Amino acid sequence: MKTDTIAAISTPLSSSGIGIVRLSGDEAISIADKIFRKAGGGLLCDAPTHTIHYGRIWDKEGMVDEVLVMLMRAPRSFTTEDTVEINCHGGVYVMKRVLQAALENGAVHAGPGEYTKRAFLNGRIDLSQAEAVMDLIQSQNQYAMEASLAQLGGEVSQHIRQLREKILFEIAYIESALDDPEHISLEGYSDSLYNKVETLLIDCQKLIGSFKNGRIIREGINTVILGKPNAGKSSVMNRILGEERAIVTDIAGTTRDTLEEPVNLGGFSLNMIDTAGIHETEDKVEKIGIERALSSAEKADLILYIIDGTCGVSPEDIQLLDRLRTKKTIILWNKTDQTGEEPGKQDQLDKLISSSACEKMIPFSALTGEGLTELIDLIRQMFYDGSINVNHQLYITNERHADALKEAESSLKLVMRSIEDQMPEDFYSIDLMNAYACLGSIIGESVEDDLVNEIFSKFCMGK
Numbered sequence: 001m002k003t004d005t006i007a008a009i010s011t012p013l014s015s016s017g018i019g020i021v022r023l024s025g026d027e028a029i030s031i032a033d034k035i036f037r038k039a040g041g042g043l044l045c046d047a048p049t050h051t052i053h054y055g056r057i058w059d060k061e062g063m064v065d066e067v068l069v070m071l072m073r074a075p076r077s078f079t080t081e082d083t084v085e086i087n088c089h090g091g092v093y094v095m096k097r098v099l100q101a102a103l104e105n106g107a108v109h110a111g112p113g114e115y116t117k118r119a120f121l122n123g124r125i126d127l128s129q130a131e132a133v134m135d136l137i138q139s140q141n142q143y144a145m146e147a148s149l150a151q152l153g154g155e156v157s158q159h160i161r162q163l164r165e166k167i168l169f170e171i172a173y174i175e176s177a178l179d180d181p182e183h184i185s186l187e188g189y190s191d192s193l194y195n196k197v198e199t200l201l202i203d204c205q206k207l208i209g210s211f212k213n214g215r216i217i218r219e220g221i222n223t224v225i226l227g228k229p230n231a232g233k234s235s236v237m238n239r240i241l242g243e244e245r246a247i248v249t250d251i252a253g254t255t256r257d258t259l260e261e262p263v264n265l266g267g268f269s270l271n272m273i274d275t276a277g278i279h280e281t282e283d284k285v286e287k288i289g290i291e292r293a294l295s296s297a298e299k300a301d302l303i304l305y306i307i308d309g310t311c312g313v314s315p316e317d318i319q320l321l322d323r324l325r326t327k328k329t330i331i332l333w334n335k336t337d338q339t340g341e342e343p344g345k346q347d348q349l350d351k352l353i354s355s356s357a358c359e360k361m362i363p364f365s366a367l368t369g370e371g372l373t374e375l376i377d378l379i380r381q382m383f384y385d386g387s388i389n390v391n392h393q394l395y396i397t398n399e400r401h402a403d404a405l406k407e408a409e410s411s412l413k414l415v416m417r418s419i420e421d422q423m424p425e426d427f428y429s430i431d432l433m434n435a436y437a438c439l440g441s442i443i444g445e446s447v448e449d450d451l452v453n454e455i456f457s458k459f460c461m462g463k
Contacts, residue, residue: 002410003081005031006110006118007102009095010462016090021098022086022462024115029071032084034105035059035098036069044084049073057086057167059101065094069417098179113459117452120444125453127444132397133217134459142267143217147397155394156401157443159207163200167436170196174429193428194419199413201437203210204405207394211402213383214395216301220262220269222264224296226324227306228316229276232334235366237261237274240375256358265376267374268383302379303329307361310335330381332364400455404438411435423424 005025011018017119023031033043038055047053051071070085077083083340101108113134122270131149150156150294170193177184225233248343259274275293297303303324304461307317321329360378364371416429440446 003107005106006105006114007031007099008110008114008462009099010115011090011095013092013095014090015092019088019090019095020462021086021088021095021102022110022115023107024077024079024081024110024118026082026340027108028084029073029109029177031105032069032071032086033180035101036067036086044069044071047071049076057088057101059097059104060090064088064097068355069099075122078124079115080124081118082120093442100157110455110462112461113456113463115463116459117456120452120456125152126154126157127452128160128398128401128442129154130444131400131455132156133463135397137463139218139458140220140262141200141269142266144397147395149216150394151397151412152445154379154395159394160439160442161289163203164436164439165243166200167432167439168195171429171432171436174425176431178426183452189425190422194416197412197415197432201416203407204409204412207396208402208405208409210394211396211399214397214402215399216383217395218397220271221301221379222273222297222299223270223292223298223302223304224273224275225304225306226275226293226320228295228308228314231306231308232366233306234259234274236304236332236334236364237272239369239372240265240270240272241365265379268380272304275295280342296326297327300327303327304375305329305331307331308336309333330378331361332359332375333436334364334366335372336363337365337367391412401442408435408438411438436445 003024003025005027006020007023010020010022010342029044033045035057036044036055037058038044038053044053049072053069055067059403063226068087070087072083072085074080074082085099086102087093103175111231116130116133119125120127125133129152132148135199136145136148137150139148173184173189174186177189225237227233237259238436241261261272261274262284263270273296275296305321307313307326321331362373362374362378362445363370396405411431411434415428416436418427418431437446441451444452
C-alpha cells in the first residue's frame with residue numbers, strides 16, 4: 001500500500017550548528033533527487049543504502065545550502081520506509097527553505113510523532129516502545145533515561161507478552177475442552193487454573209506496585225519545603241538550585257505563594273516547591289498561601305522541614321511535624337553558620353526527632369552550603385539506593401500502562417472468584433480474555449485507533 005511521503009524538521013527550530021530535515025515514505029529518495037545535487041554527479045536512487053553524500057540543496061530560487069544527505073532504504077530505517085535525512089546548517093531560515101523545497105516537490109508535512117507512529121504501524125516497535133521514545137526525549141535525569149532505554153529495548157514488552165501467552169494458553173484450553181469434551185477433560189482443571197491465575201495476579205501486582213517508584217524515576221521527587229516564617233526556606237531552595245530563584249529578605253512572610261522549580265541532583269530530579277511560612281495569621285493573602293503550602297505537603301513525596309537554628313524548636317514545629325507523620329521528612333537545622341554548638345541544643349533535637357516521623361536531622365547552612373552533600377546522599381538513599389535499581393528491576397513508568405495492569409488485575413480476581421463460586425468454565429474465559437486484552441493495550445495489540453492517535457499527538461514535531 002502506497003503512503004504519503006512525509007517531511008519535517010527533526011531538530012529544534014532554533015539557531016544551531018546543524019539542522020536535520022527528514023523525509024520518509026515511498027517517494028523519499030525521488031523527492032530528494034529533485035532538490036539535491038551530489039558533488040561529482042549521480043543520483044541518490046542509484047546509491048546503496050546507509051551511505052552519506054555531500055552536495056547542495058536547490059529550490060526554485062537557487063542554491064539553498066551545502067549539506068550532507070544520509071540515505072536509508074526500506075526496511076532498514078526507523079520507520080521501515082525509505083528515509084532520507086538532510087543535514088544542513090542549523091539556521092531557522094535555512095531549515096525552513098530546505099523543508100519547503102521538499103514539500104514543493106511532493107512531500108507532505110509530518111504531524112507530531114508521525115515518524116514514530118509509522119514505526120509502530122509498520123511493526124518495527126510496539127506501543128510501549130513508541131511511548132518510551134518520547135520518555136527518552138523528555139528524560140530529565142540519569143535514572144529516567146535508563147528506565148526509558150530499558151523500555152525502548154523491550155523489557156516491558158517482553159514481560160507483558162509472557163503474561164499474555166500464559167493467559168492465552170488457558171483460554172485456548174478451556175475453549176478446546178468445551179468444544180471437544182470427549183478428548184479434553186476439565187476434571188480438576190479449576191484447582192490448577194486457580195493456582196496459575198494466582199501467580200499471574202501476583203506478577204501483575206508487582207508491576208503495579210513498581211509504578212510509584214517508576215513515576216518518581218520519570219517525573220522526579222515532588223519535594224515541598226516547609227517551616228515557620230523566616231526559617232530560611234527560600235534560601236535553602238536557592239542553595240539547592242544553585243541560583244537566586246526565590247526572593248529572600250529579612251522580612252518574615254516574604255513568600256506568600258508556592259514557587260516551583262525542577263533541579264537535577266547527581267542523576268535524579270527534585271521538583272522543588274517553596275511555600276509560605278506556616279503560622280497563625282489574619283492576613284487573607286498569607287492564609288491562602290499557607291493553605292496552598294499544606295495542600296502541597298499532602299501530595300508531596302518528600303518534605304524538607306526547615307528550622308531556624310537561631311530560634312530553636314517551637315511547639316508549632318512539633319505540632320506540624322506530627323501532622324506529617326505519614327510523609328517522608330528530612331529536618332534541616334538551618335543557619336548553623338550563626339548558631340554553632342549551643343547548650344541544650346542536642347536535647348531539643350532529640351525531642352524533635354523522637355516526636356516526629358522524620359528520616360533524619362541534618363545541620364544545614366543555606367549561606368555556606370554546609371549539609372548539602374549529606375542531604376543529596378540521604379535523598380538518593382531514601383528513594384533510590386534502598387528501593388530502586390534501574391539496572392536490575394522492571395519498572396512501570398507510564399500511567400496508561402499502570403491503569404491497564406489494574407484492569408487486568410481486576411479481571412484475574414474475577415476469574416479466581418468464579419472458581420471459588422464453582423461457576424461454569426466459560427465464565428473463566430470471559431474474564432481471562434478481558435485480562436488478555438487489557439495487557440494487549442499496553443503493547444498496542446488490542447488498542448483503538450483513537451487512543452493511538454491521542455498518544456502520538458503528544459510527541460514533538462519531527463519525531
